[in-house]
Amino acid sequence: xxxxxxxxxxxxxxxxSELHNYINxxxxxPSVLFEAMKYSLEAGGKRVRPVLLLAANEMLGGSEESALPxxxxxxxxxxxxxxxxxxxxxxxxxxxxGNPSNHKKFGEGMAILAGDGLLSLAMELxxxxxxxxxxxxATRILFAAAGVSGMVAGQAADLLSEKKQEYSERQLLYIIKxxxxxxxxxxxxxxxxLNGGKYMAEMKNFGRTLGFLFQVVDDILDVEGEASEMGKxxxxxxxxxKLTSVKYYGLKGAKEYAEKLYNESVSSLSGVANSAYLAxxxxxxYKRTN
Amino acid sequence: xxxxxxxxxxxxxxxxSELHNYINxxxxxPSVLFEAMKYSLEAGGKRVRPVLLLAANEMLGGSEESALPxxxxxxxxxxxxxxxxxxxxxxxxxxxxGNPSNHKKFGEGMAILAGDGLLSLAMELxxxxxxxxxxxxATRILFAAAGVSGMVAGQAADLLSEKKQEYSERQLLYIIKxxxxxxxxxxxxxxxxLNGGKYMAEMKNFGRTLGFLFQVVDDILDVEGEASEMGKxxxxxxxxxKLTSVKYYGLKGAKEYAEKLYNESVSSLSGVANSAYLAxxxxxxYKRTN
Numbered sequence: 001x002x003x004x005x006x007x008x009x010x011x012x013x014x015x016x017s018e019l020h021n022y023i024n025x026x027x028x029x030p031s032v033l034f035e036a037m038k039y040s041l042e043a044g045g046k047r048v049r050p051v052l053l054l055a056a057n058e059m060l061g062g063s064e065e066s067a068l069p070x071x072x073x074x075x076x077x078x079x080x081x082x083x084x085x086x087x088x089x090x091x092x093x094x095x096x097x098g099n100p101s102n103h104k105k106f107g108e109g110m111a112i113l114a115g116d117g118l119l120s121l122a123m124e125l126x127x128x129x130x131x132x133x134x135x136x137x138a139t140r141i142l143f144a145a146a147g148v149s150g151m152v153a154g155q156a157a158d159l160l161s162e163k164k165q166e167y168s169e170r171q172l173l174y175i176i177k178x179x180x181x182x183x184x185x186x187x188x189x190x191x192x193x194l195n196g197g198k199y200m201a202e203m204k205n206f207g208r209t210l211g212f213l214f215q216v217v218d219d220i221l222d223v224e225g226e227a228s229e230m231g232k233x234x235x236x237x238x239x240x241x242k243l244t245s246v247k248y249y250g251l252k253g254a255k256e257y258a259e260k261l262y263n264e265s266v267s268s269l270s271g272v273a274n275s276a277y278l279a280x281x282x283x284x285x286y287k288r289t290n
Numbered sequence: 291x292x293x294x295x296x297x298x299x300x301x302x303x304x305x306x307s308e309l310h311n312y313i314n315x316x317x318x319x320p321s322v323l324f325e326a327m328k329y330s331l332e333a334g335g336k337r338v339r340p341v342l343l344l345a346a347n348e349m350l351g352g353s354e355e356s357a358l359p360x361x362x363x364x365x366x367x368x369x370x371x372x373x374x375x376x377x378x379x380x381x382x383x384x385x386x387x388g389n390p391s392n393h394k395k396f397g398e399g400m401a402i403l404a405g406d407g408l409l410s411l412a413m414e415l416x417x418x419x420x421x422x423x424x425x426x427x428a429t430r431i432l433f434a435a436a437g438v439s440g441m442v443a444g445q446a447a448d449l450l451s452e453k454k455q456e457y458s459e460r461q462l463l464y465i466i467k468x469x470x471x472x473x474x475x476x477x478x479x480x481x482x483x484l485n486g487g488k489y490m491a492e493m494k495n496f497g498r499t500l501g502f503l504f505q506v507v508d509d510i511l512d513v514e515g516e517a518s519e520m521g522k523x524x525x526x527x528x529x530x531x532k533l534t535s536v537k538y539y540g541l542k543g544a545k546e547y548a549e550k551l552y553n554e555s556v557s558s559l560s561g562v563a564n565s566a567y568l569a570x571x572x573x574x575x576y577k578r579t580n
Binding site: 028029030032033034037080084087088089090103107108109110111112113115116117119120121123124127128130136139140143144146147148149152153155156157159160174 | 318319320322323324327370374377378379380397398399400401402403405406407409410411413414417418420426429430433434436437438439442443445446447449450464
C-alpha cells in the first residue's frame with residue numbers, strides 16, 4: 001500500500017469509527033426505518049467526501065473533533081441522494097455497491113423514508129454542532145450544495161435530460177456541476193469555513209475542478225470500468241441515453257477533459273501550504289478504477 | 291366572520307404574502323422542479339402550523355419579522371411530507387386539497403425531488419435566519435419534530451401499521467404523537483424559543499395536546515366529513531385498514547377522547563398571559579369540519 005493509500009485508509013477508518021459510534025448511540029424506532037438507514041450508510045463506498053473534509057481540515061490545522069460531525073452529515077446527505085436516486089421513478093437501479101439497493105431490500109415506501117430520515121438527521125447533527133460562526137458557515141455551505149441550488153436541482157435536470165432528444169454543452173455542465181461537483185467541492189469549502197475561512201478561494205477552485213473531474217471519470221468508468229470493481233450496473237448511462245460527458249465529448253474527448261481538469265485542480269493548490277496530500281487525492285480520483 | 295376567524299384570516303394572509311414574496315424572489319432552475327414545489331406550497335390548506343407560530347409569537351411579544359421565516363420553513367416541511375406521503379409507495383393518494391396530488395401532476399420522480407427540495411430549502415431558510423441562541427434553538431426544535439425522532443418515524447410506523455393484523459394502543463399513540471402531534475406542537479415551542487424560552491413548559495403541554503386533538507379530529511372527519519369540504523378522498527383509513535383513533539376507540543370513543551384533549555389543551559394555558567386567542571384556536575381545531 002502506498003503512503004497515500006495508507007493515509008486515505010486512516011481517514012476512512014477514522015470516519016467509519018465515528019459513524020459506528022454515532023449509529024450505535026441511537027435507540028430509535030421503528031427499528032425497520034433505522035435498519036434501512038444503516039443498511040445504506042454502512043454499505044461502504046469510498047467515503048470520498050468525508051476524507052476530503054478530514055484531509056483539508058487537518059491541512060488547515062483544525063481538530064478532528066470539530067470536523068467529524070460534519071463529515072458524518074456529508075455522508076448522510078450523499079447516502080440519502082443515492083437511495084432516492086436508485087428508486088424506480090428515478091434511475092431505477094437494483095444494485096448499489098454490489099448489494100441490493102435500498103428499495104429492493106426494504107420496499108419503496110421505507111426507502112423514501114430512509115432517505116428523508118438521513119437528510120433530516122444530517123440537519124439535526126449539524127444543528128447540534130453549530131457553536132460559533134465557523135460551524136454555522138460550514139453548515140450553510142453544506143446545505144447550499146445539497147439543496148435546490150445544488151444537488152436536488154442537478155438530479156432534476158438529470159431526470160429531465162433522459163427524455164430529451166436535443167442537448168447542449170451548457171446542459172451537460174449544469175448537470176455535472178449541480179448533481180456532483182458541488183457536493184465534492186463542499187467538504188473543501190467547509191474545511192476552510194471551520195478554520196476561519198483560511199484559503200477559501202483556493203479551496204473553492206480546487207473543489208470545483210475536483211468535482212467535475214470526479215464525475216467525468218465516473219462517466220468514463222461507466223463505459224470502460226469493470227462491474228466487479230465498480231459494484232454497480234455499468235453501461236446504464238448509454239442504455240438510458242443519459243447526457244454524460246462521454247455522450248457529449250466522446251470517450252477520447254472525455255479523457256482529454258479529465259486530464260485538463262486534473263491539471264487545473266492541482267494548479268489551484270499552488271500557494272496553499274502543505275497541500276501535497278490534497279494534490280495526491282486529486283491524482284487518486286483521476287486514476288481510480290472504481 | 292367571527293372575531294376569531296378574522297384574526298385567523300389575518301395571520302394566514304400575512305403568511306401567504308410572505309410565501310408569495312419568498313417564492314418570487316427565486317430565479318431557480320430547472321423550472322419544472324420549482325413549479326412542482328410551488329404547486330404544492332401554494333395549494334393552500336389551512337396553514338395551521340404557521341398561524342400557530344405567528345399567534346403564539348405575538349402573544350409572547352415577538353416581532354413578525356423574526357417569526358415569519360420560521361413560519362415558511364414549517365409549512366415547507368409540512369408540504370414536503372404531504373408530497374412524499376401521497377406517493378404510490380406510501381399512501382397512494384391521487385388528490386390533495388381538491389387538486390391532483392404532486393406526482394399525478396409532475397410524475398413520481400419529480401415529486402420525490404420536489405419533496406427533497408422543500409425539506410432542503412426549509413433548512414437553508416432557517417440557517418439564513420440563525421442569528422442568536424433563540425433562533426438556533428427554534429431551528430433545533432423544528433428539525434427534532436420533523437426528523438427520525440418525530441415525523442419521519444411516525445410516517446414509518448404508519449406505513450408498517452397498514453400490514454399488521456394486531457395493534458395496540460401504544461402503537462396508535464406512537465403514530466399520532468410522531469406523525470402529527472410533534473409538528474403541531476413545534477410552532478408553539480418555537481415561538482417560546484424565539485422569545486427567550488418564555489412559558490416553554492406551558493407551550494409544550496398545550497402543543498402536545500393540541501397535536502393529538504388535531505389528529506383525532508382528522509380521524510373522525512375521515513369517517514364523518516364531507517369530501518367537498520375536506521378536498522381529499524375520505525374513508526381511506528378504513529379502506530386501507532389503517533390504525534387510527536376511530537379504529538381503536540370506535541367513533542364514540544374517539545369523540546370522547548377529542549373532548550378530553552380539547553379540555554386539557556385549554557387547561558394547559560391557565561397561567562399564560564393573553565392566551566385567550568390560543569384557547570380559541572384550540573376550539574376552532576376541535577370543532578372544525580374540514
